[in-house]
Amino acid sequence: MVVDDHPMWRDGVARDLADAGMSVVATADGVDTAMRRAAATRPQVVLMDMRLTDGDGATATREVLAASPESRVLVLSASDERDDVLEAVKAGATGYLVKSASAAELLAAVQATAAGQAVFTPGLAGLVLGExxxxxxxxxxxxxxxxxxxxxxxxxxxxxxxxxxxxxxxxxxxxxxxxxxxxxxxxxxxxxxxxxxxxxxxxxxx
Known part of the structure:
Protein backbone atom coordinates (compact mmCIF):
# COMPACT_ATOMS: atom_id res chain seq x y z
CA MET A 1 0.00 0.00 0.00
CA VAL A 2 1.27 3.48 -0.87
CA VAL A 3 0.34 6.39 1.44
CA ASP A 4 1.19 9.88 0.17
CA ASP A 5 -0.70 13.16 -0.10
CA HIS A 6 0.64 14.02 -3.57
CA PRO A 7 -1.42 12.16 -6.22
CA MET A 8 1.21 12.27 -8.97
CA TRP A 9 3.95 10.95 -6.68
CA ARG A 10 1.66 8.36 -5.12
CA ASP A 11 0.46 7.07 -8.47
CA GLY A 12 3.98 7.07 -9.90
CA VAL A 13 5.36 4.99 -7.03
CA ALA A 14 2.43 2.59 -7.26
CA ARG A 15 3.05 2.23 -11.00
CA ASP A 16 6.78 1.56 -10.49
CA LEU A 17 5.99 -1.14 -7.92
CA ALA A 18 3.40 -2.74 -10.19
CA ASP A 19 5.80 -2.66 -13.15
CA ALA A 20 8.33 -4.53 -10.97
CA GLY A 21 5.80 -7.30 -10.40
CA MET A 22 4.58 -6.23 -6.98
CA SER A 23 0.90 -6.14 -6.08
CA VAL A 24 -0.26 -2.70 -4.91
CA VAL A 25 -3.41 -3.50 -2.94
CA ALA A 26 -4.35 0.08 -2.06
CA THR A 27 -3.31 3.73 -1.99
CA ALA A 28 -4.24 6.45 0.49
CA ASP A 29 -3.65 10.16 1.05
CA GLY A 30 -4.31 10.51 4.77
CA VAL A 31 -4.34 8.92 8.21
CA ASP A 32 -7.98 7.83 8.26
CA THR A 33 -7.97 6.45 4.73
CA ALA A 34 -4.70 4.60 5.34
CA MET A 35 -6.05 3.01 8.52
CA ARG A 36 -9.29 1.87 6.87
CA ARG A 37 -7.60 0.50 3.76
CA ALA A 38 -4.91 -1.27 5.78
CA ALA A 39 -7.62 -2.97 7.83
CA ALA A 40 -9.39 -4.03 4.63
CA THR A 41 -6.39 -5.18 2.59
CA ARG A 42 -3.77 -6.25 5.19
CA PRO A 43 -0.78 -5.12 3.09
CA GLN A 44 2.58 -6.79 3.65
CA VAL A 45 4.44 -3.48 3.25
CA VAL A 46 3.13 0.07 3.61
CA LEU A 47 5.10 2.92 2.01
CA MET A 48 4.38 5.91 4.23
CA ASP A 49 4.97 9.63 3.66
CA MET A 50 5.49 11.85 6.71
CA ARG A 51 3.19 14.65 5.49
CA LEU A 52 -0.43 13.67 4.88
CA THR A 53 -3.70 15.48 4.21
CA ASP A 54 -5.14 14.98 7.70
CA GLY A 55 -2.10 14.38 9.90
CA ASP A 56 1.43 13.06 9.93
CA GLY A 57 3.14 9.84 9.01
CA ALA A 58 3.95 8.84 12.58
CA THR A 59 0.28 8.97 13.55
CA ALA A 60 -0.67 7.11 10.39
CA THR A 61 1.96 4.45 11.13
CA ARG A 62 0.50 3.81 14.58
CA GLU A 63 -3.04 3.63 13.18
CA VAL A 64 -2.06 1.34 10.30
CA LEU A 65 -0.18 -1.07 12.57
CA ALA A 66 -3.08 -1.12 15.02
CA ALA A 67 -5.44 -1.99 12.16
CA SER A 68 -3.04 -4.45 10.49
CA PRO A 69 -0.39 -5.62 13.00
CA GLU A 70 1.30 -7.95 10.53
CA SER A 71 2.07 -5.09 8.11
CA ARG A 72 5.50 -3.48 7.96
CA VAL A 73 5.84 0.27 7.44
CA LEU A 74 8.65 1.74 5.35
CA VAL A 75 8.66 5.53 5.44
CA LEU A 76 9.36 7.21 2.09
CA SER A 77 9.66 10.92 2.75
CA ALA A 78 11.29 14.08 1.42
CA SER A 79 12.34 14.87 4.98
CA ASP A 80 15.53 13.56 6.53
CA GLU A 81 15.08 15.64 9.67
CA ARG A 82 16.14 13.91 12.88
CA ASP A 83 12.78 14.41 14.61
CA ASP A 84 10.85 12.94 11.68
CA VAL A 85 13.08 9.87 11.52
CA LEU A 86 12.91 9.22 15.26
CA GLU A 87 9.15 9.77 15.43
CA ALA A 88 8.62 7.31 12.59
CA VAL A 89 10.71 4.62 14.28
CA LYS A 90 9.05 5.20 17.64
CA ALA A 91 5.66 4.82 15.93
CA GLY A 92 6.70 1.41 14.64
CA ALA A 93 8.22 2.01 11.20
CA THR A 94 10.64 -0.70 10.10
CA GLY A 95 12.75 1.66 8.02
CA TYR A 96 13.12 5.14 6.56
CA LEU A 97 14.03 6.06 2.99
CA VAL A 98 14.30 9.59 1.60
CA LYS A 99 12.62 10.39 -1.71
CA SER A 100 15.96 11.09 -3.38
CA ALA A 101 16.44 7.31 -3.52
CA SER A 102 16.49 5.78 -7.00
CA ALA A 103 13.74 3.50 -8.26
CA ALA A 104 16.09 0.53 -7.90
CA GLU A 105 16.88 1.48 -4.29
CA LEU A 106 13.17 1.83 -3.53
CA LEU A 107 12.34 -1.59 -4.98
CA ALA A 108 15.21 -3.19 -3.06
CA ALA A 109 14.06 -1.49 0.14
CA VAL A 110 10.49 -2.73 -0.28
CA GLN A 111 11.73 -6.27 -0.85
CA ALA A 112 14.02 -6.08 2.18
CA THR A 113 11.20 -4.71 4.33
CA ALA A 114 8.92 -7.53 3.22
CA ALA A 115 11.67 -9.95 4.29
CA GLY A 116 11.73 -8.44 7.78
CA GLN A 117 14.85 -6.32 7.45
CA ALA A 118 15.30 -2.78 8.75
CA VAL A 119 16.11 -0.42 5.86
CA PHE A 120 17.45 3.11 6.25
CA THR A 121 18.91 5.67 3.88
CA PRO A 122 22.69 5.71 4.52
CA GLY A 123 23.41 7.89 7.55
CA LEU A 124 19.96 7.63 9.10
CA ALA A 125 20.54 4.26 10.77
CA GLY A 126 23.47 5.73 12.67
CA LEU A 127 21.33 8.70 13.70
CA VAL A 128 18.61 6.44 15.09
CA LEU A 129 21.04 4.14 16.88
CA GLY A 130 22.93 7.08 18.34
CA GLU A 131 19.76 8.66 19.70
Whole structure:
Protein backbone atom coordinates (compact mmCIF):
# COMPACT_ATOMS: atom_id res chain seq x y z
CA MET A 1 0.00 0.00 0.00
CA VAL A 2 1.27 3.48 -0.87
CA VAL A 3 0.34 6.39 1.44
CA ASP A 4 1.19 9.88 0.17
CA ASP A 5 -0.70 13.16 -0.10
CA HIS A 6 0.64 14.02 -3.57
CA PRO A 7 -1.42 12.16 -6.22
CA MET A 8 1.21 12.27 -8.97
CA TRP A 9 3.95 10.95 -6.68
CA ARG A 10 1.66 8.36 -5.12
CA ASP A 11 0.46 7.07 -8.47
CA GLY A 12 3.98 7.07 -9.90
CA VAL A 13 5.36 4.99 -7.03
CA ALA A 14 2.43 2.59 -7.26
CA ARG A 15 3.05 2.23 -11.00
CA ASP A 16 6.78 1.56 -10.49
CA LEU A 17 5.99 -1.14 -7.92
CA ALA A 18 3.40 -2.74 -10.19
CA ASP A 19 5.80 -2.66 -13.15
CA ALA A 20 8.33 -4.53 -10.97
CA GLY A 21 5.80 -7.30 -10.40
CA MET A 22 4.58 -6.23 -6.98
CA SER A 23 0.90 -6.14 -6.08
CA VAL A 24 -0.26 -2.70 -4.91
CA VAL A 25 -3.41 -3.50 -2.94
CA ALA A 26 -4.35 0.08 -2.06
CA THR A 27 -3.31 3.73 -1.99
CA ALA A 28 -4.24 6.45 0.49
CA ASP A 29 -3.65 10.16 1.05
CA GLY A 30 -4.31 10.51 4.77
CA VAL A 31 -4.34 8.92 8.21
CA ASP A 32 -7.98 7.83 8.26
CA THR A 33 -7.97 6.45 4.73
CA ALA A 34 -4.70 4.60 5.34
CA MET A 35 -6.05 3.01 8.52
CA ARG A 36 -9.29 1.87 6.87
CA ARG A 37 -7.60 0.50 3.76
CA ALA A 38 -4.91 -1.27 5.78
CA ALA A 39 -7.62 -2.97 7.83
CA ALA A 40 -9.39 -4.03 4.63
CA THR A 41 -6.39 -5.18 2.59
CA ARG A 42 -3.77 -6.25 5.19
CA PRO A 43 -0.78 -5.12 3.09
CA GLN A 44 2.58 -6.79 3.65
CA VAL A 45 4.44 -3.48 3.25
CA VAL A 46 3.13 0.07 3.61
CA LEU A 47 5.10 2.92 2.01
CA MET A 48 4.38 5.91 4.23
CA ASP A 49 4.97 9.63 3.66
CA MET A 50 5.49 11.85 6.71
CA ARG A 51 3.19 14.65 5.49
CA LEU A 52 -0.43 13.67 4.88
CA THR A 53 -3.70 15.48 4.21
CA ASP A 54 -5.14 14.98 7.70
CA GLY A 55 -2.10 14.38 9.90
CA ASP A 56 1.43 13.06 9.93
CA GLY A 57 3.14 9.84 9.01
CA ALA A 58 3.95 8.84 12.58
CA THR A 59 0.28 8.97 13.55
CA ALA A 60 -0.67 7.11 10.39
CA THR A 61 1.96 4.45 11.13
CA ARG A 62 0.50 3.81 14.58
CA GLU A 63 -3.04 3.63 13.18
CA VAL A 64 -2.06 1.34 10.30
CA LEU A 65 -0.18 -1.07 12.57
CA ALA A 66 -3.08 -1.12 15.02
CA ALA A 67 -5.44 -1.99 12.16
CA SER A 68 -3.04 -4.45 10.49
CA PRO A 69 -0.39 -5.62 13.00
CA GLU A 70 1.30 -7.95 10.53
CA SER A 71 2.07 -5.09 8.11
CA ARG A 72 5.50 -3.48 7.96
CA VAL A 73 5.84 0.27 7.44
CA LEU A 74 8.65 1.74 5.35
CA VAL A 75 8.66 5.53 5.44
CA LEU A 76 9.36 7.21 2.09
CA SER A 77 9.66 10.92 2.75
CA ALA A 78 11.29 14.08 1.42
CA SER A 79 12.34 14.87 4.98
CA ASP A 80 15.53 13.56 6.53
CA GLU A 81 15.08 15.64 9.67
CA ARG A 82 16.14 13.91 12.88
CA ASP A 83 12.78 14.41 14.61
CA ASP A 84 10.85 12.94 11.68
CA VAL A 85 13.08 9.87 11.52
CA LEU A 86 12.91 9.22 15.26
CA GLU A 87 9.15 9.77 15.43
CA ALA A 88 8.62 7.31 12.59
CA VAL A 89 10.71 4.62 14.28
CA LYS A 90 9.05 5.20 17.64
CA ALA A 91 5.66 4.82 15.93
CA GLY A 92 6.70 1.41 14.64
CA ALA A 93 8.22 2.01 11.20
CA THR A 94 10.64 -0.70 10.10
CA GLY A 95 12.75 1.66 8.02
CA TYR A 96 13.12 5.14 6.56
CA LEU A 97 14.03 6.06 2.99
CA VAL A 98 14.30 9.59 1.60
CA LYS A 99 12.62 10.39 -1.71
CA SER A 100 15.96 11.09 -3.38
CA ALA A 101 16.44 7.31 -3.52
CA SER A 102 16.49 5.78 -7.00
CA ALA A 103 13.74 3.50 -8.26
CA ALA A 104 16.09 0.53 -7.90
CA GLU A 105 16.88 1.48 -4.29
CA LEU A 106 13.17 1.83 -3.53
CA LEU A 107 12.34 -1.59 -4.98
CA ALA A 108 15.21 -3.19 -3.06
CA ALA A 109 14.06 -1.49 0.14
CA VAL A 110 10.49 -2.73 -0.28
CA GLN A 111 11.73 -6.27 -0.85
CA ALA A 112 14.02 -6.08 2.18
CA THR A 113 11.20 -4.71 4.33
CA ALA A 114 8.92 -7.53 3.22
CA ALA A 115 11.67 -9.95 4.29
CA GLY A 116 11.73 -8.44 7.78
CA GLN A 117 14.85 -6.32 7.45
CA ALA A 118 15.30 -2.78 8.75
CA VAL A 119 16.11 -0.42 5.86
CA PHE A 120 17.45 3.11 6.25
CA THR A 121 18.91 5.67 3.88
CA PRO A 122 22.69 5.71 4.52
CA GLY A 123 23.41 7.89 7.55
CA LEU A 124 19.96 7.63 9.10
CA ALA A 125 20.54 4.26 10.77
CA GLY A 126 23.47 5.73 12.67
CA LEU A 127 21.33 8.70 13.70
CA VAL A 128 18.61 6.44 15.09
CA LEU A 129 21.04 4.14 16.88
CA GLY A 130 22.93 7.08 18.34
CA GLU A 131 19.76 8.66 19.70
CA UNK A 132 18.54 5.47 21.32
CA UNK A 133 22.01 4.83 22.73
CA UNK A 134 21.84 8.17 24.52
CA UNK A 135 18.31 7.43 25.74
CA UNK A 136 19.43 4.05 27.02
CA UNK A 137 22.49 5.28 28.92
CA UNK A 138 21.12 3.63 32.06
CA UNK A 139 21.02 -0.15 31.56
CA UNK A 140 17.77 -1.96 32.18
CA UNK A 141 18.75 -4.28 35.04
CA UNK A 142 15.41 -6.07 34.94
CA UNK A 143 15.78 -7.09 31.29
CA UNK A 144 16.54 -10.65 30.21
CA UNK A 145 20.20 -11.68 30.16
CA UNK A 146 21.58 -12.30 26.69
CA UNK A 147 24.90 -13.99 26.06
CA UNK A 148 27.72 -11.97 24.49
CA UNK A 149 27.20 -13.82 21.22
CA UNK A 150 23.42 -13.22 21.24
CA UNK A 151 24.04 -9.52 21.87
CA UNK A 152 26.55 -9.42 19.01
CA UNK A 153 24.07 -11.08 16.65
CA UNK A 154 21.32 -8.72 17.84
CA UNK A 155 23.45 -5.68 16.99
CA UNK A 156 24.02 -6.99 13.47
CA UNK A 157 20.33 -7.78 13.00
CA UNK A 158 19.55 -4.18 13.99
CA UNK A 159 21.93 -2.97 11.28
CA UNK A 160 19.88 -4.85 8.70
CA UNK A 161 22.24 -7.75 8.01
CA UNK A 162 20.75 -11.06 6.92
CA UNK A 163 21.53 -14.32 8.73
CA UNK A 164 23.87 -15.27 5.88
CA UNK A 165 25.75 -11.98 6.16
CA UNK A 166 25.98 -12.30 9.94
CA UNK A 167 27.31 -15.83 9.60
CA UNK A 168 30.05 -14.62 7.24
CA UNK A 169 30.90 -11.67 9.49
CA UNK A 170 31.22 -13.80 12.64
CA UNK A 171 32.60 -16.96 10.98
CA UNK A 172 29.59 -18.98 12.11
CA UNK A 173 27.28 -21.34 10.29
CA UNK A 174 23.94 -20.05 9.02
CA UNK A 175 22.16 -22.49 11.34
CA UNK A 176 24.09 -21.24 14.38
CA UNK A 177 23.12 -17.65 13.62
CA UNK A 178 19.46 -18.63 13.23
CA UNK A 179 19.66 -20.49 16.55
CA UNK A 180 21.01 -17.35 18.24
CA UNK A 181 18.22 -15.25 16.68
CA UNK A 182 15.54 -17.70 17.82
CA UNK A 183 17.02 -17.90 21.33
CA UNK A 184 17.04 -14.11 21.55
CA UNK A 185 13.43 -13.90 20.35
CA UNK A 186 12.39 -16.37 23.05
CA UNK A 187 14.28 -14.57 25.82
CA UNK A 188 12.87 -11.18 24.85
CA UNK A 189 9.40 -12.59 24.11
CA UNK A 190 9.38 -11.04 20.65
CA UNK A 191 7.67 -12.38 17.55
CA UNK A 192 10.03 -11.59 14.67
CA UNK A 193 13.15 -9.81 13.43
CA UNK A 194 11.30 -6.50 13.04
CA UNK A 195 10.45 -6.47 16.75
CA UNK A 196 14.02 -7.59 17.48
CA UNK A 197 15.39 -4.63 15.54
CA UNK A 198 13.07 -2.23 17.35
CA UNK A 199 14.18 -3.66 20.70
CA UNK A 200 17.83 -3.17 19.75
CA UNK A 201 17.15 0.45 18.80
CA UNK A 202 15.29 1.10 22.05
CA UNK A 203 18.16 -0.38 24.06
CA UNK A 204 20.73 1.71 22.22
CA UNK A 205 22.58 -1.26 20.76
CA UNK A 206 24.80 -0.62 17.72
Missing amino acids: YRRMASTPNESGPALTDRETEVLRLVAKGLTAKQIAARLSLSHRTVENHVQATLRKLQLANRVELTRYALEQGLE
